[in-house]
Each structure stands twice: as C-alpha cells, then as structure tokens.
Amino acid sequence: MDDAATLGTPGAALENCVISVDVIRKSFGDSHVLRDIRFAVEKGETVAIRGPSGIGKTTLLRLIAGIDTAFEGEIRRPDAMAIVFQEPTLLPWRTVSQNITLVHPELDRDSARAALEKVGIGDKADLFPGQLSLGQQRRLSLARAFAARPDLLILDEPFVSLDPLLAEEMLTLTEALIREYRPATIFVTHDADEAARLSDRILTLGGAPATLV
Amino acid sequence: MNVRLASLIGLLLLWIAAAWIGNDPEVLPMPGALLSPFWAELASGTLPYHLAMTLIRVLWAFALAMAAGVTLGLVMGLFPRVDAWLDPWLVVFLNLPALVLIVLCYLWVGLNETALILAVTLNKIPNVTTIVREGARALDPDLKAMAQVYRMPRATYLRHVVMPQLAPFVAAAARSGVAVIWKIVLVAEFLGRSSGIGFQIHLYFQLFDVVHVLIYSLSFIAVMLLVEWTMLQPWERRVRRWRTA
Ligand SMILES: Nc1ncnc2c1ncn2[C@@H]1O[C@H](COP(=O)(O)OP(=O)(O)OP(=O)(O)O)[C@@H](O)[C@H]1O
Ligand SMILES: [Mg+2]
Numbered sequence: 178m179d180d181a182a183t184l185g186t187p188g189a190a191l192e193n194c195v196i197s198v199d200v201i202r203k204s205f206g207d208s209h210v211l212r213d214i215r216f217a218v219e220k221g222e223t224v225a226i227r228g229p230s231g232i233g234k235t236t237l238l239r240l241i242a243g244i245d246t247a248f249e250g251e252i253r254r255p256d257a258m259a260i261v262f263q264e265p266t267l268l269p270w271r272t273v274s275q276n277i278t279l280v281h282p283e284l285d286r287d288s289a290r291a292a293l294e295k296v297g298i299g300d301k302a303d304l305f306p307g308q309l310s311l312g313q314q315r316r317l318s319l320a321r322a323f324a325a326r327p328d329l330l331i332l333d334e335p336f337v338s339l340d341p342l343l344a345e346e347m348l349t350l351t352e353a354l355i356r357e358y359r360p361a362t363i364f365v366t367h368d369a370d371e372a373a374r375l376s377d378r379i380l381t382l383g384g385a386p387a388t389l390v
Numbered sequence: 391m392n393v394r395l396a397s398l399i400g401l402l403l404l405w406i407a408a409a410w411i412g413n414d415p416e417v418l419p420m421p422g423a424l425l426s427p428f429w430a431e432l433a434s435g436t437l438p439y440h441l442a443m444t445l446i447r448v449l450w451a452f453a454l455a456m457a458a459g460v461t462l463g464l465v466m467g468l469f470p471r472v473d474a475w476l477d478p479w480l481v482v483f484l485n486l487p488a489l490v491l492i493v494l495c496y497l498w499v500g501l502n503e504t505a506l507i508l509a510v511t512l513n514k515i516p517n518v519t520t521i522v523r524e525g526a527r528a529l530d531p532d533l534k535a536m537a538q539v540y541r542m543p544r545a546t547y548l549r550h551v552v553m554p555q556l557a558p559f560v561a562a563a564a565r566s567g568v569a570v571i572w573k574i575v576l577v578a579e580f581l582g583r584s585s586g587i588g589f590q591i592h593l594y595f596q597l598f599d600v601v602h603v604l605i606y607s608l609s610f611i612a613v614m615l616l617v618e619w620t621m622l623q624p625w626e627r628r629v630r631r632w633r634t635a
Contacts, residue, residue, distance in 0.1 A: 243538065260540070262532060268551060270632040279546055307633070331539070
C-alpha cells in the first residue's frame, strides 16, 4: 500500500481498509465545497457523517460512491458496493424480485427470495414496487443493498422523511443487517441518536469549504 | 370499444344523410353503392396489389424513421453538446413542408422507390427525434446513479432502466409516426410512382371517379386503423402495464 504515507494512518490498519478517501478539493464551478478530507473505513466498521444542511455531505457520498468523478484527490473503493438513497430508487416497471436480480445478475430467483424474506417482504416477490407501501419499498431498497454481500455500504439519510415509528423500525432492521453482513458502512445522518446507535465513529463536516472537524 | 363502434356508425349515418341531401352519386355516392365495385377491385387483385405496395413503403419508411429518430433523439438528449449543434438542423427539417422534400428527392434521386422511401423517412425523422429527445432528457438521474454504484451491466442498464423510461415516448412517436407516414406515402405515390394507393387515387381523380377514389382511400384507412388497434395500442398497453398494476 503505497498511499499509507499520504493517508497518515498506520500501515497495519490500512491493510484492513475497505475504502480510503482522500479528497483534496471539490468544487462546483466557482463554489469550493470540500477540502482536505481524509479517512479510511475498515471491514465491519460503521462511520457516521454529520454536519449542517448544505455543508456537502451528499456531495462527499457521491464522490465516495463514484457517481461524481470530477474532483481532486484519490478514492480507493472496492468493487462490491451498495447504496441506499433517501428515496427507495427502485425500477417501478420491474417486479420486486427483478429489482434484485437485475441489479445483481449473479443472484438467482431463490437468493433474491431469501433476501426479500430477510427484510420481511418475501411474499411480495411478484408484485411491482408501486404495489408496495412506502415502508415496504424501503425494505426492498435495503434488501437490494445487502443481497450481494457488499464490501462497502453507503447510506444517505435513509430514514429522514419517515414517520418516527417507521424510522425506528427501519433503523432496527438496518442495524441487524449491518451486524449480520458486516460491510464497511458510511452513512449520513442529521440525527445524533441514530449516529450514536449505528456507528463506531462519527465524522463531522464543518467550515467553508467544508472539511473534517 | 362500444363507444368507438357507435361513433363510427354515427359517421356512416352522417355520410348517408349527406349523400341523400346532395342526391348526386357522381359527387357523393351512398355507402352501399361502393360495395359491388369494391368486390370487383378486390377479386381482380388490383386493390390488394396496390394496397400491398403502399404498405411495404409505409413499413420501410416507418422502420427507418424510427431507427434513425430514436438513435438521434437519444444521442441529442444525452449529450447537450451534440444537441446544440444538431438542434438548428432539426428546426429546419421540422418546418420543411413534406411536399418540398418529396419533390427534391424525386429530382435528385430519381422517380424510384429509394427516392420515395428517403423522402418519407426524412419527413418523419425530426418528429421522432424531438419526442425521443424529450424522453432522454427526462431519464431519472437517481436510477442512473444507482445502476452505476451497483455496477449494473451496460446492456442490462439499457434494456431494463433506459428503455422502460423511453418506452412511452417511443410509443407516442410510433403512433404519430404511422399516422403521418402513410399520409405522406400517399402524396409521394400521387406525385411520382406508378403503383400504390396514392397512384390509384391519382388515376381515378383524373377520371373524376369518386366511387373508386373512395374505395381506395377507405380500404387503406381501414387497414391503418386495424394496425393501430390490433398492434400499436396493445403494445402501448403492455409497456404501461406496471403503471396500472
Ligand atoms: N450539482 C451541483 N451543482 C452546483 N452546486 C451543488 C451541486 N450539488 C451540490 N451543490 C452545492 O454543494 C453544497 C453541498 O450540497 P450537499 O447536497 O452535498 O449538502 P448536504 O450536506 O448533503 O445537505 P443536506 O443535509 O441538506 O442534504 C451546497 O451548497 C449545494 O448548493
Ligand atoms: Mg444531502
């Protein structure tokens, strides 16, 4: 690992790192949003990212996920990644089980079924997502994320627009799934409770341009 | 379906009323008066031959215009740089009268099949392109991001994420496409071919034979309605199935 020095972390820890992030600069046109953000996450470790609205949390996640590649710096990420957005982001024109098998071609119908069972919607495999309740759609989004045992899981405020009861239910489910599959997890949240409950470590963004504080 | 039938019967009654009031079979014959000449044209094989010629041309122009239009629309919708360059062309072609393109194609390519199909295709491409471009611009960026993070294979992405989003636009383009294309094909046949429904209409127009003009027009309209109801509409319903499930 030749980037050990630039990351400033002990070499031993880096061996286990699933993802290492080194963002020197990220800007949209003239607005400089992020600077000098460095951290790494180990297998099985859960890291929460917090910070005020508009600071650049989603921007950072999009860099980490590889959705946005226009930045200065380097990010090393594994091949097997999963993401859960604020919205379920499903394919409404494909069935519930196809929503898993199309995204993970290596899985057959039975494994997809098993993944759905895990989140409690095993009986909905042949419906279209539009026929599910909002809570069930989010469960499907979680099932899709965990189905292929990702090395890295990314969540962007996954429970933010839910009513408290549903949010609690989803949080419990996510907690259980993370404990079972143990991916490296990076998630953004506003909620201090949520951060404390799910994460081993909390990173806070602050300043302008934003960096870790 | 019942409303549709009743509405068509209403049209027929209107025709009968107009023919009765006009009382001149040379100008507007009764619907019944078309039957025996229709059978004669059908039995002699003349009607089927010209109908088939026109249908083949419609099919060719439709397939070519859809293929080119969908490709162009996708590219222009996805790449704003290409769009900026090609958009003015699109506006020019959209506003070019069908007649001008037909005449120019006949003059430049010659009075042959290629010229006809080229003219009709060029007439339709801008329209398909515009509709599909709207679809490509409206592609959901969140689904794209999702597909990217999960490393969805490219072919799967096109087939299961992009195409279903484009399908309503392609279906709309196809339906308006068929409707416009067959009309332009008739004009092009009228002007420069020696076969097809348009040619037959030209022939009987010169003889002032209203009965045969109506027979050829109505047969073709009937065929196109059949295509619309038995193929295009069911297909559109199928691609929309998930919405109504
Ligand atoms: N595509 C873009 N073009 C221009 N500016 C952008 C773009 N995306 C984000 N920004 C700007 O970058 C900054 C950070 O936005 P970001 O969405 O990352 O904030 P956030 O921390 O996720 O906020 P929230 O907690 O409200 O979701 C904001 O000032 C935003 O206006
Ligand atoms: Mg955000």
